[in-house]
Amino acid sequence: MSPRPTGRVRGTATGADLVIKRSFRAPIEDVWQSVTAPESTARWIGLWEGEAGPGKTVRLQMGFEQGAPWCDVSIDACEPPRRLAVSMKDDHGDWRCELSLTAQGETTELTFVQHLTDPGLAGDTGPGWEYYLDMLVASRLGEPLPDFSDYYPSQRAYYLEDARAPE
Numbered sequence: 001m002s003p004r005p006t007g008r009v010r011g012t013a014t015g016a017d018l019v020i021k022r023s024f025r026a027p028i029e030d031v032w033q034s035v036t037a038p039e040s041t042a043r044w045i046g047l048w049e050g051e052a053g054p055g056k057t058v059r060l061q062m063g064f065e066q067g068a069p070w071c072d073v074s075i076d077a078c079e080p081p082r083r084l085a086v087s088m089k090d091d092h093g094d095w096r097c098e099l100s101l102t103a104q105g106e107t108t109e110l111t112f113v114q115h116l117t118d119p120g121l122a123g124d125t126g127p128g129w130e131y132y133l134d135m136l137v138a139s140r141l142g143e144p145l146p147d148f149s150d151y152y153p154s155q156r157a158y159y160l161e162d163a164r165a166p167e
Helices: 026-037 119-141 156-164
Strands: 008-012 014-022 057-061 069-077 083-089 093-104 107-116
Touching: 008 119, 008 156, 014 119, 026 107, 057 119, 069 119, 107 119, 119 156
Parallel strands: none
Antiparallel strands: 008 014, 014 107, 057 069, 069 083, 083 093, 093 107
16 A cells, blocks of 8 residues: 655655655654664665765665665755755766754654655655655564555655645
8 A cells, every 4th residue: 555645745846855854752862863874864765974064975775776876965055953954976977965853742753855846756755755765664664664655656746736836
């Protein structure tokens, strides 16, 4: 059964922002560790190596992609435990993404944003980020990891439609 897509595509002056949120019953510092520590990221997106910090580049192995390819990831901003902005370039294009965390009582909300130059790209990237963020949730809970085939192509139409919808 395909999970229900939760993200939205919002037009910007330079294209669109794909925005997806997840909530965790955990302290903000704990969630920050899950999205930044190499041993934690290895469980849901991939292992990274190198010296991290704003203006630096690390190498990320996309552990759940075919062939587990490595890519260079530039750290554009890092404001622990609230904001991480990165960019990278691979065979599929340029990627500019941000994670922001906000604490609300006993809950931490993660907001993921991918800045898209073409809103139509949301049809392919939206399902992928839904999958990866659900991988993050499952890895934190110790649950079985989801299967990408449950997300793509079944969520593609949702994101293409949302990208075309007036704001």
